């Protein structure tokens with residue numbers, strides 16, 4: 678905010694989005710042995726897992742097929 682805010686903000690946000698796209702195109706999120714299945718949620722207003730929901734990223738070529 679204001680007249681002296683970051684001049685590179687839009688560029689930086691664009692670059693961050695491209696990094697996220699690159700990660701999502703290259704890796705799949707899969708369950709691992711620490712992943713709680715079924716997931717238990719907090720009994721509160723916010724939807725959040727009781728314990729951290731652990732997933733791992735595997736290269737798409739090695740990921741189990743989704744079909």
Ligand code: HEM
Nearest residue numbers: 678679680681682683684685686687688689690691692693
């Ligand atoms: C994730 C990346 C970046 C973060 C988190 C960031 C953060 C910030 C912050 C917190 C400020 C101070 C703003 C204020 O005083 O209100 C700032 C200023 C500035 N940033 Fe960034 N910045 C990023 C990327 C960039 C990039 C890529 C460029 C240039 C291409 C850049 C150029 C500048 C300049 C020149 C200022 C000084 C603006 C002024 O004082 O008039 N920043 N940045």
